[in-house]
Amino acid sequence: MNMISDAFLPAVSSLGAVALALGIIIHYVSKKFHVEDDPTVKLVNGILPGVNCGACGFPSCGQFAEVLVETRNPAMTCPVGGADLAAKLGETLGMAMAEPKPQTAVVLCQGNNDVARQSAEYLGIQDCWAATQAFAGPKQCRYSCLGLGSCIAWCDFGAMRLENGLIVIDKDLCTGCAACIPACPTGVLVMQNKQAARYFIACNSHDKGAGTKKACDAGCIACQKCVKVCEDNAIVIDNFLARIVQDKCTACGKCIEVCPTKVNCIRLENDLNAVKQKQAS
Amino acid sequence: MKTFNTGGIHPPESKFTGNSAIEVMPLPAELAIPMNQHLGKPAKPIVKLNDEVKKGQLIGEADGFISANVHASTSGKIKAIKSHPHPGGQYAMTIFITPDGKDEWAEGLDTVAADWKRFSKDEILKKIKDAGIVGMGGAGFPTNVKLSPPPDKKIDTIILNGAECEPFLTADHRLMVESAEQVVIGMEIMASLLPAPVKLAIGVESNKPDAIAALEKFAAPKQIEVVSLKTKYPQGAEKQLINAITGRKVAEGELPFDKGCIVQNIGTAAAVFDAVCRNRPLIERVLTVSGMEITQRKNISARIGTGFKDIIAFCGSMSDKTNQVISGGPMMGKAIFSLDVPVVKTTSGILFINNRSLDKSRERTCIRCGRCVEVCPQGLAPWLLANTAQLKQFDEIQLIGLANCTECGSCTYVCPSGRELVHWIKYAKALVSSRQKRKSA
Numbered sequence: 001m002n003m004i005s006d007a008f009l010p011a012v013s014s015l016g017a018v019a020l021a022l023g024i025i026i027h028y029v030s031k032k033f034h035v036e037d038d039p040t041v042k043l044v045n046g047i048l049p050g051v052n053c054g055a056c057g058f059p060s061c062g063q064f065a066e067v068l069v070e071t072r073n074p075a076m077t078c079p080v081g082g083a084d085l086a087a088k089l090g091e092t093l094g095m096a097m098a099e100p101k102p103q104t105a106v107v108l109c110q111g112n113n114d115v116a117r118q119s120a121e122y123l124g125i126q127d128c129w130a131a132t133q134a135f136a137g138p139k140q141c142r143y144s145c146l147g148l149g150s151c152i153a154w155c156d157f158g159a160m161r162l163e164n165g166l167i168v169i170d171k172d173l174c175t176g177c178a179a180c181i182p183a184c185p186t187g188v189l190v191m192q193n194k195q196a197a198r199y200f201i202a203c204n205s206h207d208k209g210a211g212t213k214k215a216c217d218a219g220c221i222a223c224q225k226c227v228k229v230c231e232d233n234a235i236v237i238d239n240f241l242a243r244i245v246q247d248k249c250t251a252c253g254k255c256i257e258v259c260p261t262k263v264n265c266i267r268l269e270n271d272l273n274a275v276k277q278k279q280a281s
Numbered sequence: 282m283k284t285f286n287t288g289g290i291h292p293p294e295s296k297f298t299g300n301s302a303i304e305v306m307p308l309p310a311e312l313a314i315p316m317n318q319h320l321g322k323p324a325k326p327i328v329k330l331n332d333e334v335k336k337g338q339l340i341g342e343a344d345g346f347i348s349a350n351v352h353a354s355t356s357g358k359i360k361a362i363k364s365h366p367h368p369g370g371q372y373a374m375t376i377f378i379t380p381d382g383k384d385e386w387a388e389g390l391d392t393v394a395a396d397w398k399r400f401s402k403d404e405i406l407k408k409i410k411d412a413g414i415v416g417m418g419g420a421g422f423p424t425n426v427k428l429s430p431p432p433d434k435k436i437d438t439i440i441l442n443g444a445e446c447e448p449f450l451t452a453d454h455r456l457m458v459e460s461a462e463q464v465v466i467g468m469e470i471m472a473s474l475l476p477a478p479v480k481l482a483i484g485v486e487s488n489k490p491d492a493i494a495a496l497e498k499f500a501a502p503k504q505i506e507v508v509s510l511k512t513k514y515p516q517g518a519e520k521q522l523i524n525a526i527t528g529r530k531v532a533e534g535e536l537p538f539d540k541g542c543i544v545q546n547i548g549t550a551a552a553v554f555d556a557v558c559r560n561r562p563l564i565e566r567v568l569t570v571s572g573m574e575i576t577q578r579k580n581i582s583a584r585i586g587t588g589f590k591d592i593i594a595f596c597g598s599m600s601d602k603t604n605q606v607i608s609g610g611p612m613m614g615k616a617i618f619s620l621d622v623p624v625v626k627t628t629s630g631i632l633f634i635n636n637r638s639l640d641k642s643r644e645r646t647c648i649r650c651g652r653c654v655e656v657c658p659q660g661l662a663p664w665l666l667a668n669t670a671q672l673k674q675f676d677e678i679q680l681i682g683l684a685n686c687t688e689c690g691s692c693t694y695v696c697p698s699g700r701e702l703v704h705w706i707k708y709a710k711a712l713v714s715s716r717q718k719r720k721s722a
Contacts, residue, residue: 120618121604125644125701130708135370135618142372 040092041069047088048078051156055079055177074098080175102194103176105159105169108204109145109188110218113165115263116144117215132185139165140215143204145188151180192246199244199251202267206239218263226255226266242266282487284511285521288658290691292514292612294488295571298451303459303567303580306595308380312354312586313365314340315373318625319421321347326376332359335387337562340376343410349423349626350413352562353378354584356385368589368608368622370615375623378586392560397466402474405557412556413563413626417548418442418517419609421627424549428474434538436475440526441468443485443492443547444510444517447610450630452567453547455580457485457492460551465499467550470557471543481505482526488512514612515689519544521658533685548629563626570596572633574603587624589617592631599633607632612690645698653692653702659685663692663702670709675716678709686710 045065056078058064068076072093077100078085090097122138124130128150131137137146147165159173160180167189178191188204201220205212209221222240234248235255244255244266256266317323324341334340334353341351357380365375397405410425430436441464445453457464464483472481483500485493487509496507508526510516520531522544529540537544548566555561564585571578576597583592589606593599599606607614608628624631653663661682669678683706692702 120616123616125704125708127708129712130704133370133704133707133711134616135366 038069041065043092044069044089047081047085047092049080049085049175051080051177053080053156053175053177053179055175055179069093079103080177082175103178103191104171104174104194105176105178105180105189106192106200106202107145107167107169107188108190108200108202109143109166110202110263110265110267111139111141111144111147111166111216112163113147115217116141116165128185137186141205141207141212141219143186143188143206144216145184146186150185151183151189154179154183199249199253199255199266200246201242201244201265203241203265206241208240212240213261218261218265220265221261223260225258225260229254229258282511283484283508283525284513284516285524285658287660288656288691289513289515289521290656290694291512292448292694294512295448296451296454296488297449298569298571298578298580299454299489301451301455301578301580303455303582306581306583306587306592308355308382308384308584309587309591310380311360311588312357312378312380312584313375313588313621313623314351314354314378314586315365315367315375315623315625316341316351317367317369317373318351318585318627319349319415319423321345321349321423323374324348324351326362326374328359328362328376330359330362333357333381334359334378335385337390337564338387339411339562343413343423347423347426349415349421350411350562351376352413352564352585353387354564354586355380356383357381366617366619366622368615368617368625368628370618390560390562393558397470397557398473400557405470405474408557408560409553411562412552414549414552414556415563415626416546417552417566417626417629418546419613419627419629421625424545424553427543427545428471430475430538430543435477435541436479436538436543437477437541438480438482438527438543439468439472439475440522440542440544441481441483441547441550442517442519442522442544443483443489443496444522445489445547446486446512446514446517447612447614447629448514449571449632450569450610451571451580452569452629454489454492456547456551456567457489458495461492461495462499463554464547464550465496465503465505466558467552467554468505468545469503470553471545471550475543482508484508484510484516484522484526486510486512486516514691515658515687518658518687518689520687533682566624566626566628568624568628569630571630572603572607574600574633574635576600583624585624585626589620589622589624589631592624593620600635602635602637603633604637605632605634607634612694613688644700647700648698650697652695652697656691656695658689658691659687661686663706664700666709667700667702667705670705673712675709675713679713683709683713 045062048061050061052060056064075098082102086097086100116139118138119140124134126148128146128148131146131148145167149162152160157173157175159170161168181189203220205219212219212221220242222237227235232248232250234245236243259266322345325344327342328340335356338353339350340353343350357378360379361377364372367373406425414424415421443453443457472479483496493507500507510525515521523542524530531540552563565582567582569580579596605616608617647664657663686706688703690703
């Protein structure tokens with residue numbers, strides 16, 4: 001008994017004394033240097049998705065919340081949360097928030113392994129950026145989706161997958177955070193307005209018509225047919241590639257009917273079934 | 282025997298064409314001459330469609346300080362100016378010439394000039410610049426820029442690189458044997474451009490005794506030392522060659538200038554001779570066609586712009602088993618993605634390889650055996666660079682010597698796990714530079 005108290009008492013009491021002293025200091029410091037926290041920041045932060053994707057322009061959801069509460073700027077939106085979140089935020093802050101324009105990433109390429117021809121067998125590292133070091137990608141078309149999937153790792157929402165040598169984006173899962181855009185070396189990924197994006201040209205090839213046709217069945221050959229038929233002047237050809245101006249397109253669908261390419265390069269959405277159907281017919 | 286002091290490997294030499302004389306390749310039916318055959322900005326095309334050009338006429342003008350002129354390799358008509366596959370692995374603006382068969386030199390070219398010693402330094406430098414000469418070892422750095430070092434750097438040694446340490450390649454070897462005198466004079470001309478007299482040395486690997494003997498005949502009377510180097514890869518890498526011959530070490534971020542050295546390739550010296558003494562711009566080069574899958578292995582002298590397909594036809598045929606065609610040597614060359622690519626100023630060889638027997642199907646995990654560290658001539662830890670690249674830690678990777686890697690490929694060669702170490706490092710370099718560009722933009 002005596003031995004135990006001899007061994008433990010000094011240790012326990014000295015540690016206890018140190019802890020007590022430190023506790024007093026910490027208590028004093030926390031009182032002295034107390035910063036008034038805005039409880040709404042915590043509240044707002046709780047509503048936000050919390051994935052820190054950076055789509056809003058801030059590095060984290062916490063920072064977005066701080067700035068939002070401080071500035072009360074109704075134009076600040078979280079693209080990931082969409083309209084639901086904007087309504088919730090407005091409720092919490094007691095103000096009307098701007099309606100966010102939901103965006104989605106689209107792939108400007110349909111060159112899967114069935115329609116795009118390969119230039120050479122690629123044996124190096126399975127990464128798009130590494131492939132561009134070796135040559136302009138495994139596909140003949142150097143503007144194409146290289147099909148090695150470097151962008152997939154950048155998607156926080158699991159919206160991207162590789163299908164038959166082409167990136168496919170799940171529209172329901174894509175939140176429009178744009179994290180994948182800089183991950184693509186050929187620039188086939190672009191952001192489009194989810195609602196207004198009626199039609200788009202799913203091709204990125206600036207080759208002349210003959211070159212594009214040689215490399216891929218689904219390429220825009222810049223034949224001007226869609227430009228002529230479009231009543232809204234929504235289609236322009238820039239450097240051997242048609243582009244649909246989103247704001248002008250009324251989704252009449254006339255361009256799709258005249259497109260002469262084997263696999264229609266004008267798409268309503270990236271629907272692979274439609275591609276296969278047209279190929280079969 | 283002299284050699285560099287860190288790392289190195291001994292791949293099979295496979296120099297099958299060491300004894301075959303250089304054959305001049307006949308003029309092909311079409312020439313495709315890219316505008317970027319050098320380091321730096323591509324040349325600006327100065328001819329138009331359907332223009333008639335003469336052999337040696339300027340068709341692409343150097344655009345900026347680090348750039349080089351490009352000339353028509355034969356007389357004929359400009360057929361097209363368009364983007365075309367380039368052996369460097371990208372597309373490049375290319376001028377297509379349909380030869381008229383006359384092969385006529387432009388006025389004032391291909392004349393035997395007077396003794397080069399009568400020209401002033403500026404005249405010689407201008408001739409080298411006008412002839413569009415670039416480093417012909419592979420990097421393609423404009424020679425006139427290399428020969429005008431900043432005035433605060435004191436140059437005391439010029440080294441001619443005849444090591445040719447890449448397996449298979451024998452182009453420099455044959456050039457040293459067959460044109461030893463031109464090479465030596467070319468070196469003298471380059472040395473005369475520097476303000477002070479310098480030490481001259483030609484480094485040749487000891488597996489080429491005939492080249493050493495041929496050079497010594499002309500070099501000895503001119504106080505040029507022919508240094509026999511140990512046969513070890515990468516003996517011909519600039520930094521390793523300087524280390525082997527002078528004992529100096531070019532540190533990270535330094536250029537050979539900083540250690541008082543200029544290194545030039547054998548082919549470059551011969552081109553300088555042609556430009557200054559014979560008024561010929563750089564329109565042809567010697568290259569080795571080799572590998573297991575081509576019927577006739579040869580050293581050929583081909584016009585710049587000759588398509589790889591024409592070269593295959595000249596050397597018999599390519600076997601069906603070929604799965605890689607490499608422009609350059611097997612260690613540092615690039616597998617090309619289309620046989621449409623042409624010969625450029627830096628094409629030292631074309632190899633036809635079948636490496637299906639090698640299990641290159643997948644990269645396995647690093648087993649920390651340390652062989653890559655042992656063989657790295659730059660004293661780096663390639664496994665660490667590759668792992669860091671794989672994890673996309675591009676800030677950290679710059680702290681562990683990314684810029685110091687010369688991409689010689691020794692680490693990938695010895696890796697028992699089949700890891701693509703150099704490819705990861707190249708990948709990191711590309712992404713680091715694109716990030717820097719984006720930051721500064």
